[in-house]
Amino acid sequence: MMSNKTPQKLKDSLLSLDMDATMEQVDFVVKGDADVTVQEAVDAVAEALEVVGKRFQGGEWFLAELVYSGEIAKSAMELLSPLMSSGASQPLGTIVVGTVAGDLHDLGKNIFINYSKSAGFEVVDLGIDVPVEKFVSAVDEYKPLALGMSCLLTITSEEVGKVIEGLKDRGNRDKVKVIVGGAALTEEFAREVGSDAFAPDAITGIDIIKKWIAS
Amino acid sequence: MDFKQRIMTAMNHEEPDQVPVMGLIMDPSTVNQIMGKEPVDFVAMIKNPDTKDSIKDMMNQDEFWNSTYQSNWNDALESSLKLGFDANWTIYAFMQLVEDSESSLGLVWHDVFGRVWEMGSDNKGNLILNYSRPLCPTEEAWEAWVEEKAPIFEKAIEYATDFHKKLVDDYGDRIMPIGCAAPGIFENCWQPIGFVEFTKFTFQKPGFVKRVIDFYTDYYLKYLEGVMRSGVEVVLGGDDLAQKTGPMMSPEMTEKLFGESYRHIAEAVHKRDRKFIFHSCGNIYPLLDKFIEWGFDGIITMEPTAGVELGKVREHVGHKLVLIGNLDVSYLLVKGSRQEIEDAVKRAIKDAASGGGYILSAAHSHPYVDPSRLEWMVEAVHKYGKYPISI
Numbered sequence: 001m002m003s004n005k006t007p008q009k010l011k012d013s014l015l016s017l018d019m020d021a022t023m024e025q026v027d028f029v030v031k032g033d034a035d036v037t038v039q040e041a042v043d044a045v046a047e048a049l050e051v052v053g054k055r056f057q058g059g060e061w062f063l064a065e066l067v068y069s070g071e072i073a074k075s076a077m078e079l080l081s082p083l084m085s086s087g088a089s090q091p092l093g094t095i096v097v098g099t100v101a102g103d104l105h106d107l108g109k110n111i112f113i114n115y116s117k118s119a120g121f122e123v124v125d126l127g128i129d130v131p132v133e134k135f136v137s138a139v140d141e142y143k144p145l146a147l148g149m150s151c152l153l154t155i156t157s158e159e160v161g162k163v164i165e166g167l168k169d170r171g172n173r174d175k176v177k178v179i180v181g182g183a184a185l186t187e188e189f190a191r192e193v194g195s196d197a198f199a200p201d202a203i204t205g206i207d208i209i210k211k212w213i214a215s
Numbered sequence: 216m217d218f219k220q221r222i223m224t225a226m227n228h229e230e231p232d233q234v235p236v237m238g239l240i241m242d243p244s245t246v247n248q249i250m251g252k253e254p255v256d257f258v259a260m261i262k263n264p265d266t267k268d269s270i271k272d273m274m275n276q277d278e279f280w281n282s283t284y285q286s287n288w289n290d291a292l293e294s295s296l297k298l299g300f301d302a303n304w305t306i307y308a309f310m311q312l313v314e315d316s317e318s319s320l321g322l323v324w325h326d327v328f329g330r331v332w333e334m335g336s337d338n339k340g341n342l343i344l345n346y347s348r349p350l351c352p353t354e355e356a357w358e359a360w361v362e363e364k365a366p367i368f369e370k371a372i373e374y375a376t377d378f379h380k381k382l383v384d385d386y387g388d389r390i391m392p393i394g395c396a397a398p399g400i401f402e403n404c405w406q407p408i409g410f411v412e413f414t415k416f417t418f419q420k421p422g423f424v425k426r427v428i429d430f431y432t433d434y435y436l437k438y439l440e441g442v443m444r445s446g447v448e449v450v451l452g453g454d455d456l457a458q459k460t461g462p463m464m465s466p467e468m469t470e471k472l473f474g475e476s477y478r479h480i481a482e483a484v485h486k487r488d489r490k491f492i493f494h495s496c497g498n499i500y501p502l503l504d505k506f507i508e509w510g511f512d513g514i515i516t517m518e519p520t521a522g523v524e525l526g527k528v529r530e531h532v533g534h535k536l537v538l539i540g541n542l543d544v545s546y547l548l549v550k551g552s553r554q555e556i557e558d559a560v561k562r563a564i565k566d567a568a569s570g571g572g573y574i575l576s577a578a579h580s581h582p583y584v585d586p587s588r589l590e591w592m593v594e595a596v597h598k599y600g601k602y603p604i605s606i
Contacts, residue, residue: 065466067414087415104333107410154545154581155337183459186520201460
């Protein structure tokens with residue numbers, strides 16, 4: 001029987017990078033053997049990922065820990081999410097994200113998606129090698145609060161500016177915040193092409209979007 | 216001093232006559248511009264149903280692959296000579312064109328290590344290749360791959376040795392080929408499996424991960440012997456241990472998993488009285504002490520876009536490592552003005568060249584690096600890089 005210490009145990013096991021122990025706690029919740037609600041368990045996972053993010057940003061943890069804790073959280077959420085009553089928790093908003101045309105990298109994008117979902121965002125993943133038009137149309141279709149573009153290659157960095165121009169041409173630039181990140185980009189570049197923010201890593205990107213909501 | 220004395224003097228942390236310059240020339244775009252050649256639109260030929268199959272058949276013949284590849288690198292070294300470099304990296308790869316329904320072109324390259332490379336074109340129509348996905352995402356798939364490809368693994372060493380030997384024989388009296396050993400152990404361990412799956416395995420299946428690392432370490436050491444037998448005096452190990460904000464794995468985890476492998480590599484190189492320089496993209500600050508501990512002679516790249524500053528690296532490592540690179544390729548060597556390039560070269564020399572142990576170079580290469588700007592870079596080194604440095 002799970003005790004009311006379950007959320008703490010869930011957090012502790014996730015932060016110890018212990019997949020088995022985390023899933024054991026989740027299993028208690030799924031079977032109804034816990035005296036905590038599914039929502040409380042979900043909140044515990046989200047809180048643990050907040051700590052992961054801080055450890056990563058503080059240089060205490062690295063990409064491997066970030067990826068693995070994200071995978072543990074994903075496994076936990078795959079079991080917990082279907083049990084959430086509909087409307088129990090409204091998403092913070094929608095983010096459309098993709099890797100620009102010509103670029104096939106997806107690691108950073110996928111980390112961003114994993115953590116954004118755990119933080120409570122609805123995420124539309126356009127994938128890799130995404131043409132300008134697909135980004136622009138997705139903004140039309142999903143009306144997201146933010147559009148995220150990942151770009152790892154210097155030779156494809158021009159695509160970022162093209163997407164922003166495409167948004168302007170469609171009259172949508174002021175309807176969506178644009179955030180960009182990836183090895184090829186810098187704060188200065190992001191500013192020059194007219195994006196709203198540059199994210200040096202996935203966790204900072206999510207922090208920035210949360211601040212946009214708050215303001 | 217000739218080019219070789221200049222490089223080796225700097226590699227020994229002594230002051231040569233002037234700061235040496237190393238090139239990272241390899242992209243067809245850069246080479247074609249320097250050599251005055253027209254781009255070969257390989258992707259268009261693959262898209263054309265009339266030529267697709269014959270291209271595939273031709274490229275999959277070892278002899279044709281090797282002669283084409285050798286010819287491309289001959290041009291790369293010719294280009295480097297034209298630009299006035301003292302050295303240039305030389306990298307061998309063995310790949311095969313394979314049908315692939317996931318690819319929009321219907322064909323992708325498979326390398327011997329289990330990685331898929333997709334083709335694209337740069338803005339001039341030259342071929343570019345990008346690592347796209349792993350072929351061995353499970354333990355079973357990895358085991359099957361290495362068993363099936365065992366003959367090709369051995370063949371690739373033979374081909375790499377011949378490739379480097381030809382370059383040393385044909386160009387070694389005019390420029391130093393800095394021979395790249397096999398693709399890095401870290402990259403070769405995770406890229407055929409995928410980073411997410413590999414990371415999971417490090418926590419869940421450490422025995423399998425150790426087997427993968429041991430396999431590639433063993434292979435790397437054999438490949439390295441071949442490269443050194445070719446006459447290459449400075450060996451380059453390319454292995455991206457870091458990304459934009461820091462190492463992919465903590466220094467402790469990197470040490471635990473890969474430390475022994477890197478020590479073996481450095482020992483093998485030193486046993487043959489060669490020098491070993493290590494390339495990693497990304498923010499490598501937290502790994503600098505490891506590079507020294509592992510016995511590396513130098514490091515190359517130090518990406519400015521990942522926040523790496525040459526002066527800070529020199530301050531941290533002193534003269535325990537030769538430093539190579541750090542000239543920005545996101546803006547400076549693509550669009551920078553002559554004055555900006557001159558200023559950057561002066562700053563690099565000031566930050567790292569005192570006492571030797573610095574070789575000036577672009578941080579990396581990509582198709583949009585502009586040859587004219589590389590020329591300005593070399594001119595600036597010749598203007599400001601004479602020892603004793605007086606900047």
